[in-house]
Amino acid sequence: MKTWHLTAGQPLAMRFAADARLDRIDYTDDQSWEIDFGSGDAPALAFQTRYGGRAGIVRIVPMFIVGGQPVYEADKLIEQPALVNFAPNFARVTMRLRPECHVISELWVMHSHVVGGRFTITNDGAMPITVRLDLIGQAMREEQSVRMNMLALEDATEALHLGQIGGVNPVLLLEGVGLYRPVEEGVRPKLSASVTLAAKGSATLRWVVCAEKLRQDSLINGYQWLFQTDWESNLARIEAFNDKLPTIESGDSELDAALAWSNHIALRSFITPTKQLANPTFVTARIPSRGFSPNGTGTDHNWQWNGQSVRVGYMALPTVAYLAPDLALGAFYNWLSVQADDGWIDSKPGAAGQRTKRLCPPLLAHVAWRLYQITNDKAFLEEAYPKLRAFYERWFAVDRDVDRDGYPEWSDDSHSGYSPNPLFGRTVRWTQGADMRYAESPDLGAYLINEGNTLIEIARAVDPQADVSAIQTRIDAVAAVLDTMWSAADSSYAYQDRDTHQTSRGSVLFKGKGDEAFDSQPILDPPNRLILRVIGGTNKAPNVSITVEGTDHTGKPVNETLATTDLVWLYGMGAAVTKYAYQRVRYVKFSGLSRVFTTEISTVDLARHNLTQLLPLWAGASDKDRAEKLRQTLKDKRYWHQYGVTIAPSDDPAYTPDNENGSGGVWGYWQAIMIESLLRHGFREDAAALLQTMITTRIRALKQQHGLYEAYNADTGEGLGDPDELMGILPLDLLLTAVGMRVVDARTVAYGPDFLLKQPFTISTSGVKVTATADKVSVTFPSGHQEDLTRQSDWQTFIDPTPEPVKAVVPAEPSKVEIELPPPPVTDIGEQLKAEEAPAPTVPVIVISDPDTPPPTLPEAPPPAVIPVVSKKDETMEIAVSHTDERKDEPPPSSSDPESPSTFKIPVKGE
Template identity: 30%
Template sequence: MLSILAQNCQCGGIRGELRFNQQLFSTPFPFDHFANSLYNANMKKWNITSQDPGEFTLVADARSTHTDYVNDHIWEIRYRHVEPPALTIQTTYGLRALSFRIFPRFLEGETVVVDPANFDIPLVIHNFGPNFVFLSYSPLPGIMVEAYYWVPDSHVMGGRMIITNNKLQGRELRFELAAILSPDENGHRMVPHEIEKINVLTGKAHNLHPVLFITGGAEEGTGPYPSLASSLELAAGMSREFTWAVAALEDEVDSFQLARATAKRAWDGEMARAELLAESQIIIQTGDPDWDTAFALSQKTALGLLVSPTAQLPHASFVVNRLPHQGFSSQGTGQDYQLNWSGQTPLQTDYLSGLIAVTTPEFAQGLLMNFFAFQRECGFVPKKIGLAGQKSDLLAMPVLGNMAWRIYQITQSEDFLREVFPRLRAFVQGWLSPEQDNDQDGIPEWTRGRQSGFEEHPDSISNPNWALSPDVSMMEEPALCALLVNELKILIRMAGILKNKAALPELEAMKAKMEKAIHESWDEETAIYYRWDKYTHFSPAGEVLATGTGPGIILAPTQFEHPVRLLIQIEADNLSHSNFNIFIHGSETTDKHWVEQISSAQFSWHMSTGKALSLRVYSSLEYVDVYKVEGDVKVTVHVADFRAEDISAFLPLWSGTSSPKNAKKLIEETLTNPKRFWRPYGLLAALASEHPTVHMPWNAMVGRGLLAYGDQDTAAKLVSKLMNAIIKNLKESGSFYTCYDAETGQGLQERNTVDGLAPLELFLETLGVRILSPRKFAFEGKNPFPWPVTIKYRGVTIVRRKRRTTITFPDGQTVAITTPKPRVVSLTSMSVS
């Protein structure tokens, strides 16, 4: 079925600084009725108010300029929770200043308006991208303001304002642009200054000299804050335009020249380019405008995390979050950056890739290739890589193949597959090296809990039960096996495409071994997969055997049904550097008595708690001898716990390894059980955690696991829970967060990290839609959400109803799908397959 899609749009431009608006009939007049309004450009129209979700950090966009990793000025628009109350754009220049705020003031007669709460027509945001925001408001009755904020590169920020008199009589008012700099002890506040006979404001923050420049012959403001001002005489329907910029370089004159050059750039063209990039996003229109905004803001934030290549990384990379207090390296190299700017993990990279791969596949591909830039001949790829050359000595979490397959599905480039296949194969083989598979049984182990990318792994010190958990080097787990199964499945698909039959036997054998281990870890009674002791292959529950004080003997006579590994926990101040020994007396299945010595060097410490794991396993225990400790210390003897339950146990769903029977039981009795993992705002990270948290990347993986077993409805419910948490925080604090409280939805840890963005890829897949390219789309199943969903991407419009999907291409051709069976629609051949 073919049809013609007619689209009508009203376009307008702005030229000069003084214009007359002939479409003037009433006051107040709807904003988008102004024919010469910036808002009537060919752009997506948003109407985001102060009551809606909002996050408007502005940064240099790596897609259109070269960002400066060690000197990156990051701005943030705030219109609530700011002092003084004002429509403020602010930064700290990477903590080189306590704060630097710029905001407008409007004066008419005795009336002064600064606080957005006092605007005659409240602020509305109409368009945005990583580096710009376009908004409007009416500070005074009949006075309409259109404001455009733009960050063209890492060292300058500018704005454009159009002030229109919408009354039927002339108006006299005064506009001031105030700038409040709170410097460190070596700087000074903004003050009026004249450079080349032009009035500007200048200041000093550490090594920077910010200069604020405004067009139109501004004069020094008379208000309580340092400002540049202009007096306006506006006849009925007349507009006045200003452009302004603030640059901060190490030389004041250089700052002035950059600010002036920015203010005098061809703003129509610059805005058109920025808006064109914004239009390349996937526009989602659901039955809930808050969802639409959250998906758009997530894409904006994700793209804003991208940072240009450096001498140490060949391709653009990203930082975990990008906030005004970040972006300055005092060493000038980036080596002194804190965690979120010193590199990213494979899991974070995979999650970001899911947000940007469709719209910018070249950047997603570069993120993957950065990892391979550090690959060794043995296949080792570091767990974490950074723009200053930072790298981890741990092997990367096995999700690189997942990233590669996503990119291939979008680009369909066999050249890309030929390049990455041998690298991925060597990487997976590296997981079976003696360093990762100590017992060489074909099932590897994590070296450290943090290697898993799971913050609440039992071996992680952030887990409150860390002191009761066995060392990861002694355990094997279904999550790691599932990750590798997924990588191996992808390698097998790649080998098929590349006709590399020789690689298949090894890959199939490795996959079968991992799958067998996963199946054997299933516990029918509790309906979950458990970690297991890599030598005994049992999964004993943790148990306290004895508690006492040392030095001395702690009696703990116990017989065990299956051999167990013992964990010794010590609680004492100032003992972590002492030289002491623990002697365990017991026997294994042979009934031969032995004594195992655990030295102080074998203990891991966190604050005043230390733990050590026995290297031997025991079928019976007699007593524990605590030797050479100073003073009384509390000693507890445990059976090491291999039955900690957390979200990673659902990865066999994600990899498609669970049997249909086990998958059904896992979903019904464990995953969707409100007493276990199914909480108001998503899937709980770990049952034993003191703080019930939800982690978006892990929830997204599990959600895709639900889809792998055909459970669209449960996946849709999970997406709804996650979106509720995100929207709650965007409304309350204007931020995404690293993770969210599973019970209250409250954002936790750091603001605007990649880990906390909306799960766009999961939403689309739950909807049954995959965008393979701007001209090719895949559909499967039904729309499980309670309303129709419209997706707009590069001129294509998809309307997904409960049982019917309509795809309209840019040339007007339309295709309808009414079956839940998998279908691929391609504009190139206008075929449905």
């Protein structure tokens, strides 16, 4: 793993979870952890979690007593903690407590329910020293301290039960812990272990926290991980896996760190296969406050955990293909695995069988093509193509293209990926509330054109003689309709009504009381749909029926009746949209309402704009003149802000820079799309400026907020939402495209015309080292061959001319990715013990006594309980707890008294 030296003020995103490449993940109860570097009189180092949202905070704080003096506060350390190595499930931190005393602290998230670590303490002095390690637990839930208790084990040592926290009972174990002794009132429960270090000597102390539903299980499993697991081989395996990752050297250490954290988040976001999804999948915020399913099935996970979205796939999977190709290809196969016979692919298949029942946005072929370009896996492409071809055709079925003009419609604004959309959002009060099913959207046309063109590339890669005429016919039909959406006055594409194919402007036709009818018979030019609102009441929609009569856009007399179920009801207000576009409205009547309610009738405004309407620039669907006009629109100050381009223009009535109670913010997905758009048309200077903004905004967030975010405040640059959102990464694939290079394999590189950075950019991977500059790409292959490649006007491929070594013939791997995971560690432990003929250790089994009953003395301890555990000699192992000591959660100790301190301060973050 690469060596870093990242301290509190530098780019950090120190959250860790079990690694899907190395262990099985519990989708229903995945517990991730975070390292916190403190400042001032706060603890210099803490390990913390929220157990998937079940706790406000649970922390393990190490305190060291060196030469009789406690050291834990940040301002008391000689050298502040620095992160030197990290992986998705591992971190190594160094710090110096005293001039003569140096500590290396390692964190290892072993499993979804188990975390551990070790402290290697070194005496750099000329005299022996004694160091005591105290591990102090703290837990807060619903703004109240959680009651903890000490567990006295039969061997007279102790463990710390961190309390009952939302259905789990975490237990802390420490290697070398001292003998159990009752703790005086007012002293916080903790575990302690002491070591005496010779001059220039060192010692290691390990610890584990296991959180299972039952306290006994937590103790047993924690004990096995602490004492029966081969730590060295497991940690060496972590090192080996992560040594294979690409190494980046950009000449900017902060950019290097931002890319490393992005790669870290991308890998950490993966979970292992489930019964419903046969391949690895991803979640979008694998952080301490997420991962717990209260109903135990995973079906109640929130939107960040309830399925894999193709837009997230666009941002993350090409990057993951550089890091762990099996994960990226496996996730893609999940979409193909849920395909119906008619080509339908759900937009967000979930690990617990969740489905949105929306057709996946037409972006799959684009992602598949990128994965092929990176992995060079032609078998994958050959298997995917017929399925992608059927999926593309499914978009033109009558349920998606209702007016049969060859240009489909979105289901709603969530389907489009921009929600809430000020025009079409129907779940918040500040939006217009129009129905997106009745509109034709420029962004969907852009997706379909790009998807079709990508399918043609895939078809020709699979079979150079492939007949792609049917695909081209679809593309031409979409392009013809998209062409009619161009608004020369706005230098942008515009929404248009599905039936009238015109862009209407909205107005209010009527405001009245609930029992009043509307009969002024206005003529609407162009014909338009009506938005019918009912205002009043509470959170329950009234029993109302709305009758509308008039003539439709063709002049035909029509009428319709909308019921309560047609209203999207928010607290105190509901809205419905007519299915007809009216040329004349003859009569509207709200039946069933009293005068307590207010009614409102308005027409749909399709003339408002947002960033998605510039997407034809990305698809290459605009000619040179329109591309230039779209570039100018994008660079207009309404969109182009200090921290990136905003999803809504600043002159829109619903615009807010922080996306709070309105629409706005700078979103990573749309930044990436726009950078690609500008590059596609040769607007390199603008693409470079937007890319640099994207980089600096993320570096700033990593330094100030210690995370990467899906969106940022357009005015302040502050990250919005949860940290470590997968959509918020700085994609390695985008950076490599921006510097015009790609390592395909150990013998092949691709290089392009663009270089958007100011300094050389180097990547080392698969034994290949590539350095890109503005005018050339320099390559060193594992064979030793070196080549300087001059940039051309388009992408080129270069293959190492050194003859390839003769390899032994091996059976071809199947095209479908199936990752073979190791069995659960506890099983490994049993097999390891058998293999080594090792004696079975004595394992403490806890016997919980009534906390209100005074604990017995150790000699009078009851017989140990017996719990089955994997071992060599016996079917059972015994670990006895002689009694428990349950005490109130008191403040941890201060530095004034190392033996019985009472004023130790730990800042606590609430729920």
